[in-house]
Amino acid sequence: MTQDNGSSPHRVVIVGGGFAGLYCAKNLGGDGAIDVTLVDRRNFHLFQPLLYQVATGALSPGEIAQPLRGILRREPNVTVLLGQAVGIDPAGREVLMSDGGPIGYDSLVVATGSRHAYFGHNEWAPNAPGLKTIEDAIEIRRRILIAFEAAEREADPERRREWMTFVVVGGGPTGVELAGALGEIANDTLRNDFRAIHAPDARIILVEALDRVLPTYPENLSRSAVRQLQQLGASVRTGTRVTGVEEDGVLVDTSTGGKRIPTRTVLWAAGVQASSFGRAVATALELQTDRAGRIEVGPDLTVPGHPEIFVVGDLAIAKQPNGKPVPGVAPAAIQEGSYVARTIRRRVHGERPKQFRYRDKGDLATIGRLSGVADIRWLGPFGQFSGFLAWLMWLGIHIFYLIGFANRIIVTVRWGWSFLTKGRSTRLITEGELLPPIRTPEPPA
């Protein structure tokens, strides 16, 4: 809050190198009056909106991740620190680390995001991996590919059917995009790869507890998404709540009673919870959070009573002037991180900070290779597209925002090539179990 004199720069500590943290650091770069330390557990920034493409074998991890040190190399006032922040001492204005001494701050930016959550059923986790990290994506990719391999080697028709059934839990953008990509894998990518099974026979079931998928989109786009998923061979079950996940099946509750879906592959795209550092901050400051642990912030994205502490990105509950929360999407995180950087600069240079205003540019999701849904807000009702045009827009925007020039070219080549060939060339089974777990009773002839 105090304006520093030239000799001692204002110390900003940013915890988390996702969209919010990274854009905050970038926008503080080059200001000699400010000294920035960006703390992250990982040495890279992850382009999370494309993570499902790694999980479905369309892109390699290195194509959607970029080393933080490389991105921030040209900002001499920014230091990247690889380490795990575990809490804060708000009185002493220090971030506490799991290893190494505390880091003092004048302004703190908390941008550690969220993790997936199982509605209090952590015992489901081993049978229903979620999708937040590179390692998650590689694990999901492995499970999808192993399932087809196991089906190929399985002689028993019932067990083969279990392997050929894929359940995606959660009808938000991630769930819809995963189900669409699975449909494409079964119908196109793997169509001629096997000899004993016919890959397009795979059943893909998207389960959503609410009465429609993509609940933040207009209703007509939700309906369009369902139609597009059906064209890819995926079925959608709304109003269906998961009550159990087992090794060989999912238990669901519907309006007509309970049911069991036999399956060997469940992908979790429902429920989030605040990162553990976010929860530690909320506890230390006795802040108001929602059930997921997200922190309520004021119109300048600071927390009550601590104008020097900002919370941004998925971890924050920021209210728009109309009372609606700012959605937990990448463009919002980018805007919040950039806003906080501007605010800190204004304060340091004795200018009056402004309030945060979210500019909602719209929503976009792809469904398989050629289709998608788009809701471009500033075009009003004319901004609602579905199908090929939505897919094209999605493509352009994601390539534009992808960090790293080489990555942009490479992802363009991958997409162009897979568009032409229906291929997904990075479908590698690596790490963990490499072989299908089923025994063939009969040797192949």
Place this chain on the structure above:
Amino acid sequence: MTQDNGSSPHRVVIVGGGFAGLYCAKNLGGDGAIDVTLVDRRNFHLFQPLLYQVATGALSPGEIAQPLRGILRREPNVTVLLGQAVGIDPAGREVLMSDGGPIGYDSLVVATGSRHAYFGHNEWAPNAPGLKTIEDAIEIRRRILIAFEAAEREADPERRREWMTFVVVGGGPTGVELAGALGEIANDTLRNDFRAIHAPDARIILVEALDRVLPTYPENLSRSAVRQLQQLGASVRTGTRVTGVEEDGVLVDTSTGGKRIPTRTVLWAAGVQASSFGRAVATALELQTDRAGRIEVGPDLTVPGHPEIFVVGDLAIAKQPNGKPVPGVAPAAIQEGSYVARTIRRRVHGERPKQFRYRDKGDLATIGRLSGVADIRWLGPFGQFSGFLAWLMWLGIHIFYLIGFANRIIVTVRWGWSFLTKGRSTRLITEGELLPPIRTPEPPA
């Protein structure tokens, strides 16, 4: 050996989807009189000559690997089986699997290659990872990057020096290429990434027991390789035998006595041993092997007494007419696999098979970003290049042989881009420990 009639195709089982096995399968494709089963533990073919580029953050795993099912999709007479072969029953002509029933064959092609070995000191393995699999490469990448991160956070100058010292054991092509890439990482890629350390201060030491590096190359190229490594800041110690690998140092024996090199990062590029399936085959057939377990084969690449069993690739010791062994390089494996396919086809169709003749096209290795050594045999003494021209040739040949059209473009883009920017954008720390293991005694200011 018997020529089958039209009703029952000749069954070929190929174990191993590396260069030798894959090119054998491809060259048997489309022959209706032959039924091929390709068995591999992994679902992809790995372009091994570029594995060190994954280990050094220049390429992503998905860019040098291609799913076997995809490569062989258009060959209806070829079946890919994901599974682990553990032995053979030569009398019953069956391959035994760790899971599932045995697989009968009329011709067997053993192409399971080799693994790195520690000269009987397997206790060195945890501190000196080798480079044979994708997982190995990711582990080496992680260790290199973590070492720089740990040095950045280490205040004690002696321990910092340990983290900044990298020892590569083995002066063959892999060791030379790893040491060159390390030099480039320290001098170019990471030059401006850190604030506390100066990356070019890293010490890179290549240790070789013989009296020169690249012993299969002409002597002048060995000398040139040493000069090029020195220009990248790497030092070469020939005539130096490793006698111990510890967590914080390597023990070596030289003509002037024993020595200890304090280091936290040792990369193993010395010593190979036959794959376990290869050893099982040698035991079952009581075959002659060398100390590494490689199998001696005749001029048609079959083993003595079993004209229906071929051994190809790194696992085989094939003699050239001049008595020299065929080298364990990718072009030799490709030629051997293709030769065996032709031989099987000839036998099945009642033609007389020919002997295997290795066409030695030469050797190529890169050293860092712009240099390398080349020995193009058919050009005689004029075929010996070093420096930029060797590097350019290496580039073209590797892109040409890389499987998958998209991969070729993508690798070209990556190389073109890193050539211009000196960058290595896939330097991600994933899997295993993600944080540097050193504690800072002092908080960063």
